[in-house]
Amino acid sequence: MVAVPAIVTLTPSGAATARRIAEAMGSAEVHGRGTAASQADVAFTDTGAHLRALFAAGRPIIGVCAAAILVRTLGGIAQDKHSEPPILAVSEDGATIVPLLGGHHGANEMARTLAEALGGVAAVTTASDIHFGVALDDPPPGWTLANPDHAKAAVAALLAGGTARIEGEAPWLRASTLPLAEDGGAVTLTVTDEAVAGGETRLVYHPATLVLGVGCVRNCEPKELIALAEDTLKAHGLAPQSVALVASIDVKADEAAVHALARHLGVPARFFSAETLAGEEARLANPSETVRAEVGCPGVAEGASLAAAGPEARLAVEKTRSANATCAVARAPHPIADPAAIGRARGRLSVIGIGPGAQGWRSPEADTLLLEATDWVGYGLYLNLLEPLSAGKRQHRFKLGEEEARVRHALELAGEGRDVALVSSGDAGIYAMAALVFELVDGAAGPRAVSEAARRAEIVVSPGISALQAAAAKAGAPLGHDFCAISLSDLLTPWEVIERRVEAAARGDFVTCFYNPRSQRRTDQLARAMRILARHRPDDTPVIVAANLGRPAETVTVTTLAGFDPEVVDMLTLVVVGASTTRALALSDGSQWVYTPRGYHRKKGPS
Known part of the structure; x- marks a missing residue:
């Protein structure tokens, strides 16, 4: 995946220019410090640490700030201009754009593009670019x-x-x-x-005129396919740097060896349907009826290389083989500047937990996956929370209660080769969508299972701050010792089962977090659950009631088991009931905290 540029601003006036840059670039992320944070997609406090982290992650950096800030922060760690991301300094008024580490990786071109968009000047200093109109050490794409x-x-x-x-x-x-x-x-x-x-x-x-077409048996060892490809190129005197992409049939979209070869060469892997490859039959040097009977086309390696290289391409190397793999090379008449536009990708489904809703509680990984995605799928309220990052995203909105339809749709989009973000609040693996993703991919789901194409998509699960973590942090440290989480919704779990779990939590003296505690239809389960706990712990046991966490209407209150009122709770509330050892603490500044001691006072030595 191409790294998403980070536009870093330190002032409100710089934030306005940063937004103009983000609009001009299409896919970019505004990072703001201090008073600029409210206008940014990502907030930070330590400028030096943040810039160094972005640089280490390979993110292109556009600093709307003095060039000296970037030079002093990154100058000492910049070592290899051929592998490092572009770094640009932009004046707050957008009048001057300076590529600081030379014009590599498109930095000069990026500067010129921004100068045109902002009405400024690109201060290009690369000698060959200035004198000859071309950067000899930084050729164009392809x-x-x-x-x-x-x-x-x-x-x-x-x-x-x-x-x-x-x-x-x-x-x-x-x-x-x-x-x-x-x-x-x-x-x-x-x-x-x-x-x-x-x-x-x-x-x-x-x-980039060469396409490496490959085929292999299922679970072929990556090293075998890599060795075959390298030996084939070497035997015919071809440069690996001219390979634009690795191509194969779509049933190999989830084949580890194919992706390992693509990573080894630093190029994308792209895939074609059997029908498309069958259309290349007239150009094949070695059509095979055996292959046709197995996958629906007369050749995979030769057909995929030719399909990817285009109608004017010719085979540079006919099919060669090893014990478990095949390889062929096609030559296109012109460089392939955008291999991502050829065939289709494997497809990726990122199941993303965005936390309770506050931007500061969303992980950098989640933001990166959201920005890289072409499609967002989720409950409308959750997608609304991501509005600053939504430019250019195809949004697929579903109503509350349409969880299975939502997940199925996301999987099928990924099966088409798209990069899909399936958005959950909190953590995607805690009472959210991740488990349902795997349930539908699992063949054991029977008729509810998704298509084979969807099952071949890559799946990434990105963690988020769960509601129980957020509530605990706001209240202090109630989860400092053993705890459990129980959903009180009986839509998917019979109440009798839920009741047994609450009883077990009460007998085990666990701090207990109640998800989905109460709705318009379910008005008595919470009260019944609290009565079970009350039989096993003191009346003064602290109870935390946390609603709308991370959102403007957030409230976090602390009461007791005896004073708890279920009527104040709704579906946007999490209820945390302490164990018998949980304590409430009032400090001199008026703040009130809840904590559960783990028993360090009894510790005698290393365990």
């Missing part, structure tokens, strides 16, 4: 410089008055103002998808 360490010497030779000779076809080089010579030249710019050596006077550019 191209790779094989020997970047030699770029500095080559550029120096050209700046000293030398000429360059282009071997091969590269329109972006021809369109530059490089001093070109048809013969000789101080520097040779070689354009090829073959593996050739470069040097200080020869820069080798590999166009």
Whole structure:
């Protein structure tokens, strides 16, 4: 996945410019400190630590602040311009945009795009870009410089008055103002998808014209497929840097070996239906009736490579095989600049817990997954809480009570190759959607199981702060010792079962958290549950009533078991009943806290 840019602002005036940048970029996230936090998607307090964390995560950083702040913070840890994310400084008025670590990874182009959107000036300082209109060490998408360490010497030779000779076809080089010579030249710019050596006077550019088509038996060892691919490329003198993508049939979308090969080469894995691959039959060198009988098309490796490389492509390498895998290479006539637009991806379903609702309680991982997703699925109220991050997202809204339809829809979208975020409040694995996802994917679900395509999608579960954690933090530390959570909703669990669990919690003297405590239809279960607990613990046992956690209407009150009133509770409330050892504590500043001691006073040594 492409890292989502982080636009960092420190002031309210900078926040306005940051929002303009986010709109211009389409997919980006505004991070704000102090008074700028209220206008941001992500808030932070320690600027240095936050910038270093973003940099370490490989996130492109656009700082709407003084360039010196970014330089002083990141200068000491920036080591490799070829692998580090772009870092740009933008003045608060948007008038000046400066790529700070050179133009690599599209930084110069990003600066020019922002300058156009903001009406500012891109302060590009890359020598070859300024003099020749092209960054020789940072080729455009679809191209790779094989020997970047030699770029500095080559550029120096050209700046000293030398000429360059282009071997091969590269329109972006021809369109530059490089001093070109048809013969000789101080520097040779070689354009090829073959593996050739470069040097200080020869820069080798590999166009992304090759597609590696693969097939394998189920659960093939990744190392076998990787070895086959590497040996095939080496045997035919082809450069791995020219491989634009790995392609296969869609029934292999969940094959670990295929994805391991794609990661090894640093390219995406893309997939095609058997019907699409069958359409390539006329171009196959080795059609197979055995393969057709098994998967519905006469060839996987050759067919997938040709389908991905396009109608004008030709096989560069016919199907080769190992014991459990096959491989073929197709050559496209032009570089493949956007392999993500070819075929379809495996598809990913991220089951995301967004916490009780407050942005500050949402994890960075959750924000990243939400921003990367193409589609959001969830209860409308939960999606409303994510409004600052919703630009460009296809939203699929469901009503309360439509949980199975919601999860099924999300899985089927992922089965189509989309990147889907299934949103839950609190933690997705606690009384939420994660368990239902696996239930529907599980073949044991019978007729309720989802399609095979949906079952091949990648599943990620991202934790969130649960309601019981949020309530406990607001009240102090009531969960400091053993505790349990019980849902009082009898829609999915018979009341007799719930009642036995409450009795067991009471006898075990657990701090007890009641989810779904009361609704318009269920008005007496909470009172009955409290009566069970009351038989086993003192009247003065603390009870925490937490409603609308993390939202503007949040209330957290502390009462006692004897003074508790079920009428104040609704479905947006969590009730936490202390154990017999739970204590209430009033401090001199007027604050009131609840805690459950674990018994450290009895500890005699390491356990």
